[in-house]
Amino acid sequence: MEEEPQVEVPCYFLCPISLHMMRDPVTLPTGITYDRDGIERWLLTAGTCPLTKQPVPADCDPTPNHTLRRLIQSWCALHAADGVQRVATPKPPTDRARVASLVSRIGANLTSTPQELLAALRELRDVASESERNRKLVAAVPRAVDTLVGVFVTASATSAAVCDEVLEIISSLELSEKCLLARVIETNEALSLVDALVSALQRSNTASRAHAALLLQNVTAVMSTNSLVPLPEQVFGEVVQLIRDKVSRAATKAALHVLVGTTPWGRNRVKAVDAGSVPVLVDMLLDGPERRACELALGALDRLCGCAEGRAELVAHGAGVAAVGRKALRVSDVATDKAVRVLRSVARHAATTAVVQEMAQTGVVGTLCVVAQSEQYGERTRERARETLRLHARAWRSSPCLHQHLQAMYPC
The missing domain is CATH 3.30.40.10 (Zinc/RING finger domain, C3HC4 (zinc finger))
Structure with a gap:
């Protein structure tokens, strides 16, 4: 100091x-x-x-x-x-003209040798890394983001080094979804950008995979429904692999956001399930993730249990139902609501005799009784819990696994 x-x-x-x-x-x-x-x-x-x-x-x-x-x-x-410290003569700040010149060089070198393009990108990266002011300046220069995205899409199949540099620059700018992707959507480059990001996720560079995950989250967040429905299966495969590999906390959360945001529609739900998302999410819950990651994982499971394939995968997992039930009451109100939604889907559409018994034996029914009676949770969450309990009331109310004090809380 x-x-x-x-x-x-x-x-x-x-x-x-x-x-x-x-x-x-x-x-x-x-x-x-x-x-x-x-x-x-x-x-x-x-x-x-x-x-x-x-x-x-x-x-x-x-x-x-x-x-x-x-x-x-x-x-x-x-x-x-x-005790007065000397004030050094400040270094001349980077001006808008220099950044605009660098952006022009990058656009002009797109068809030149990779070495010339890399040199221009690294110079822009160095400028952006100097200060927050410079990063804001780069983001504000007209067509800077468009140029970087165009370079990334074009080089995705030819130069991993160029893609890595572009991803590092874009991630350092911390652009808002509106600032970054309104232009991408306007130029109909969203799907091309998604394909390029999938290619980046398939490479071994950990930092680039993390940057690509964050950018993919932002891209999918602003894409239209018509663009999201035909997302290729590789997107879900790479997102699930990100969660499995635990590249970083930020990358894991970004992958979870992508799963939640792209699976309100049946076709994408099936693609995500086929990619192995359900067992990966259950294993993640068993590992005890932090609060926000847990909420996102339960939110993704809620989406995936909206289709028969997702529910089948959950009940087929040896600890699937129990893992979801265990997160209710213990993490947050949001996590409890998501867990109750998942359990309601299972009880309503996938409740074989074995599943009904499992829900009683693993304490899920007792948890639902507590949620149904607790004023800590919202009325909609409590009503979902009561609705779930009524579905199999005959089997659960007489179950020896349900403690006597919980039987008194059982809804009529």
């Missing part, structure tokens, strides 16, 4: 935003001077001068106040003995 100076800093050396001494003073068109880091962060969200409230153009580059910076540096040198 920096030591506090033993002398009072002149008020005109302080940034109006942070109230700390400015290191790189810059002046807005409104005439007010701020520290570069503070005002650039402010302008990313507000778009106005903090003091005057006047609007500042989005493409405004604040003017360096060299005179004030030299005064600050001289004052720091004069009071070095009092």
Whole structure:
């Protein structure tokens, strides 16, 4: 930590935003001077001068106040003995023109040798890695994202190195779904991008697989229903493999989001089930995932149990029903609701005599009794639990596995 100076800093050396001494003073068109880091962060969200409230153009580059910076540096040198640290001359910031030039080079080198394209991509990657300001700048340059996506799609079948660089750049930008993919959808590149992401997921580069998983989550989140229904089977195979391989927590959550978001429709549910998703999700629940991952896994199982193939896979798993029932009451209200929905699907459509007995023996029926009576959960969740219990009331109410105090809670 920096030591506090033993002398009072002149008020005109302080940034109006942070109230700390400015290191790189810059002046807005409104005439007010701020520290570069503070005002650039402010302008990313507000778009106005903090003091005057006047609007500042989005493409405004604040003017360096060299005179004030030299005064600050001289004052720091004069009071070095009092604990004032020297203010270094700042490195000239990357401007919009340089980023636009790099984007143009990348687009122009798309048909050139991979080495030239890689050199341009690595330079842009270095620029983006310098600061949050630079990442926002790259994202804001017209056609920068479009160009990167186009390079990624084109190079997916020819150059893994190029794809890895593009994925690293896009992931560092942390673009919103709207910012990143509205353009992709407008240019009808969504399915081509999905195919390219599947190719990236099939490679061995762990970092690129994680980046591709996050991008796939964002892509599928904004695709239309007509585009999601014909998703290739390879998408679900690679998503399930991501969960199985435990590449990273972020990649696992992204894969779960993809499963939840792409399986409201029967065809995709069957594809996901055929890819082996149900046993992988059950095994994940048995491993005790963190709360959000558990909620997503149960949400995915809820989707998959909407088809006969998914329910058959769940009840065929030696611990499937028990694993779902065990997460109710123990994780969160959301997890309990999802677990109850899964159990209701099983009890309604896949309840053989063996399954009904298993639900009693593994404590699932007792859990449903608690949920049905507890005011902690929403009325819809409680009603689903009561509905499930009524489906096989004759078998469950007389079961020796149901404790006496739970029998008293059994719905009429």
